[in-house]
Amino acid sequence: MSERATEARSANAVQRCIIPECNSAYGIRERIYVCPRCGGPLEIQCRLESCGDANVLRKQWTDRAGSNDPRDRSGVWRYRELLPFDFDVPVVSLFEGKTPLYDAPRSAEYCGLRSLQVKHLGCNPTGSFKDAGMTTAVTHAALLGARTVVCASTGNTAASLAAYAARAGLQCAIVVPQGQVTSAKLAQSMDYGAAVLEIDGNFDDAMRLVQELADDASIYLANSINPFRVEGQKTVAFELLQQCEWKLPDHVVAPGGNMGNSSALAKGFDELRQLGLIDRLPKLHVIQAEGSAPMARMFAEMEKNRVARDGSVMPDIVPVADPKTLATAIKIGSPISWKKSLRGVLRSGGRVLAASEQEIADAKAIIGRDGIGCEPASATTIAGIRKMVVAGNMGRTESVVAVLTGHILKDPDYVNRYHNGTLSLGSSSPMKGAFANPPERVAANKSAILASIERRNHKSGGVPRAKN
Numbered sequence: 001m002s003e004r005a006t007e008a009r010s011a012n013a014v015q016r017c018i019i020p021e022c023n024s025a026y027g028i029r030e031r032i033y034v035c036p037r038c039g040g041p042l043e044i045q046c047r048l049e050s051c052g053d054a055n056v057l058r059k060q061w062t063d064r065a066g067s068n069d070p071r072d073r074s075g076v077w078r079y080r081e082l083l084p085f086d087f088d089v090p091v092v093s094l095f096e097g098k099t100p101l102y103d104a105p106r107s108a109e110y111c112g113l114r115s116l117q118v119k120h121l122g123c124n125p126t127g128s129f130k131d132a133g134m135t136t137a138v139t140h141a142a143l144l145g146a147r148t149v150v151c152a153s154t155g156n157t158a159a160s161l162a163a164y165a166a167r168a169g170l171q172c173a174i175v176v177p178q179g180q181v182t183s184a185k186l187a188q189s190m191d192y193g194a195a196v197l198e199i200d201g202n203f204d205d206a207m208r209l210v211q212e213l214a215d216d217a218s219i220y221l222a223n224s225i226n227p228f229r230v231e232g233q234k235t236v237a238f239e240l241l242q243q244c245e246w247k248l249p250d251h252v253v254a255p256g257g258n259m260g261n262s263s264a265l266a267k268g269f270d271e272l273r274q275l276g277l278i279d280r281l282p283k284l285h286v287i288q289a290e291g292s293a294p295m296a297r298m299f300a301e302m303e304k305n306r307v308a309r310d311g312s313v314m315p316d317i318v319p320v321a322d323p324k325t326l327a328t329a330i331k332i333g334s335p336i337s338w339k340k341s342l343r344g345v346l347r348s349g350g351r352v353l354a355a356s357e358q359e360i361a362d363a364k365a366i367i368g369r370d371g372i373g374c375e376p377a378s379a380t381t382i383a384g385i386r387k388m389v390v391a392g393n394m395g396r397t398e399s400v401v402a403v404l405t406g407h408i409l410k411d412p413d414y415v416n417r418y419h420n421g422t423l424s425l426g427s428s429s430p431m432k433g434a435f436a437n438p439p440e441r442v443a444a445n446k447s448a449i450l451a452s453i454e455r456r457n458h459k460s461g462g463v464p465r466a467k468n
Contacts, residue, residue: 012047013084015227018340028084031144033214033225041339042227043267044084051081054275061242075099076135076235082271083136083231085143092138092168096131097235099123101243101401104370107382110363112389114397117249118367118381119240122374122407126188128329129233129261129405130160136232137222138164146220147171150213152206154257154329155185156406161222162194173197175206180328182411202323203258204334224260225336233261237268240401241278248278250398253381255405256286256295256352257330259341265403266344282401284350286341287384289360289377291324291425292331295338299345299352314342326414326425327360329377329406351393355383357425361418365435368415373408 014025015032019040026032028044035042051057061079064072071077075097080087101119108116121129138161141149148171151157158174158181165172174189178198189196199206207223214221224230241248252269254262265284272278288296298317307315320333335341345352355363363386364379381402388394408415417423419437424430442448 012050014045015042016045017041018043018343029144031146031217031220033211033221033227041225041337043340044227044231046082046084046271048082048271048274051275054277057081057275058242058246058277061238070095074135075239076132076232079235079238082235082238084228085136085139089139089143091135092142092164093135094125094131094163094167096124096135096232097239099236099239101240102370102372104367104372104402106370107363107366107402110366111382111386111400112396113385113394113400116385116400116402118370118372118402118404119236119243120372120374120404121236122378122404122410124160126156126160126163127407127410128156128160128375129236129403130156131164132236133224133229133231133233133260133264134160134164134222137161137220137226137229138168138170140228141170141220141222142168144220147218148173149220149222150175150210151222152176152203152210153181154203154331155181156329156410157223158194158196159185159188159192162189162192165194166192171195175199175210177202177206180331182328182413184410184412203332204319204323207258207334207336223336224258224263229260230264230267230337230340233264234268234271236403237265237272241272244401246277247399248280249282249401251285251350251385251394251400252282252403253285253287253385253400254403255327255330255377255380256288256341257292257332257335257377259286259295259335259337261403261405262286263337263340263344266341266348269348270344281348284345284348285384285388286345286350286352287380288352288354289325289327289330289380290354290356292320292327292333293354294318294320294333295335295342296352296354298338299342314339314346324425325360326357326423327376327380328411329375330380351388353384353387355380355387358431359383359387361423361431362434364414365418365433365437367404368408369435372404374404375406375408375410376414378404378406 017024017035017040022038024037064078073095074093104116124131150173172194323333363382
């Protein structure tokens, strides 16, 4: 189907409440973030039958990879047939997406898998997965005539929104918990020109405040409660399948913070299934940090009480009032998108679990040994995979993709403290890193350097493996 024939894409989309008993629909030009009728989460619902033949779409997406059209140079807008925008909309883009899919043999061995791939969304323009959703959210904000875009953030959302607001010429204000955001992430937001507003409290307090701000018609809220954020982020599922040559992995594993990312992956895979491009869903797993794991606790209770896994019945989540973790990107006690995320996990047959600080730290280090690296929150995926292999929830020969959400340089202080033996949470004792690699002071001569290299050769060996 030609772009001319489908240029009125927005006419084929609505914002719909996901609560089955409500199911209310609203126009996509309405500036709303939750259902006005029941307060439930909203998602964009497109008439997929209007997108044309699935095989034609797949060929178009492949052909666009070599195009110099600015929209095709974006790994999000390349899939515009499945986005709720007219094709002539002025796009706000930093050529996001197109992130690599790496083989990770050392991480695979550590987890007890024959092989493992990692999809590194930290290779986006601002260093995190947020960019895929921010291009669509800020495009929508500009389309609605917003003057100011706002968000609550643990750092990555702030950096991304600040950059895209700068590209769009919009004022940007970010609300962050004081002292709980890495200096690297704050530096990005300041450099991109955002107003950085630090508050006493945690992320959940910041989220409550920006939702109150969004009542002002001139202000646009860009957190993942906004369904247009999810629309951009769902394209990660499209790109991943394209990189896998449309061979569906058995498992996809993502970190769990505010739950927008896992919600988006679930939506993306489901749309591909509806289009006939895949015939089933991969099992979607979400991994949280133990000290910030309300959904993991809820999932464990659901399993214990044998609650239906089709997503038809979901009890209320119990927030963590004082979340604690060194993986600051997921230090969230009341995730705003948990209903969408859990629905996707349950429908796919996946799991939600938590990893300890030690497990996250060692997993992060082993990802580094693959020459890849990531921020701490991303490493929950490897920690979770290892636990699932040990528990028998994931087979050694099954195909697995871990989603890494942030770049290693998002939190270099964490890296230094881990390798120097000073990494600790609160008043707890410093962790003993299984893969600690501290700097070594050597004499300034050839023989001393060669001796150090030789010692390291003797020390090096295989990485620990999960017990099957």
